[in-house]
Amino acid sequence: MTTRVLLIGGSSEIGLAIVRRLATEGPVRPYLLGRDRQRLADAASLLERAGISEVLHDVVDADDSPARQSEALGAAFERIGGFDVVVLAVGVLGGQEGIDTDPAKAEEVMRVNFVGNGSMLLESMRHLRSQGSGKLVALSTVAAERPRAGNPIYGAAKAGLDALAQGIADASAGSGVRVLVVRPGFVNTKMTAGLKPAPMATTAEAVADATVRALDGHAHTVWVPRRLRLTFALLRHVPRAIYRRLPL
Secondary structure: OOOOEEOOHHHOHHHHHHHHHHOOHHHHHHEEEEHHHHHHHHHHHHHHHHHOOOOOEEEEOOOOHHHHHHHHHHHHHHHHHOEEEEEOOOOOOOOOOOHHHOHHHHHHHHHHHHHHHHHHHHHHHHHHHHHEEEEEEOOOOOHOOOOOOOOOHHHHHHHHHHHHHHHHHHHHHOOOOEEEEEEOOOOEOOOOOOOOOOOEEEHHHHHHHHHHHHHOOOEEEEOOOOHOOOOHHHHHOOOHHHHHOEEE
């Protein structure tokens, strides 16, 4: 059987790695949604060079109105006839200066990573629940577990998305739709180029491998690398006076 995959954030390196990893297990039919038509075309070409044919794509932005997002997602589901896997890989990294971040940039990071992302998560879930089946992958971050002083804006926005996805997963129990929240640590991609890698840095391919393996099981949350789960289980209880001084 062909796995129909909707990648929201269609030029995401992690998202594309997940599509390629799914293709190692059988035929896939990807549909890419993103904000930049040229980058989507480049991403489609990348998948085609990897041996994946019939890659469709369309434009939608996390900053678009809910009505426009609904239109784009509805068109994608109708055109393909539904999806088996939806990967939500939208995100912008910024706000590294914390409270000194430019207000417009801080607002963009929060708006895109939570409001826009959350809106498309909800719309995707409506379609999956309507068809009565499917898996939704929400790319979160370990920073959602306990935001750090070095990047509180991004961490807080992703924490909001993470909480929404976890709550929606519980609300959808028994519906035939499963939600998987993926919490990577620092991932070496173009988005993080120039930043100092955090401890236990990983790659897009490693995140993709862990995600696809988790899709075959029953987990609701996956950490990449796996040892970060234990690390943050401990860090969650570290007093704030100590935590804020840790090199995270």
